Amino acid sequence: MTEFHADSGCNYDSRETIYPIAYRTHSHNLGVVTTGYRYRDGTYTEIGRMSPQLPQTFYDIAEPNMNITTGDLLISRCTMSSQRKFATNIGPTNRDEMCNFYIMYYTSRQEDIKDERMCFRDHNSFHLKDYLSTLPQNISSIVGLPKFERTDPYAV
16 A cells, blocks of 8 residues: 655745635545644644544634735645556546645625635645745544545545
8 A cells, every 4th residue: 555645735825814714625436534734933723633534524723813924835635545557637536636625715805705715735846844944743644533434436
């Protein structure tokens, strides 16, 4: 069995402070756990952690009353595990794989936010360890998560 990671990270550059209230994870058959963090002033604050094999719904964030402001770094990691004998590509089918960490939030802004906020990185070339000297010790941990089953119709 081979474990691997799909990482993403972006600087939050909006002038509007946002207040996360929930998160959701998504991957296909290989996903074991997906985590999201805010990194500010050398400190990680977990936004959420869940197995994408559990129901695809929004879960409460780990730190109530947290905010995300200009200059914060938002990172996510999907920890995957494969018993396949072929390469798995990023894509939309269940033979492919993907890594998504969604954040539901509110802001005090009265006008509509017209631009869609999204962060995407090429998992082949972007690795958190290349940008940050340390990562949270439990970034890939399933400890504390509800039990889940993972089945992959393409495993050997």
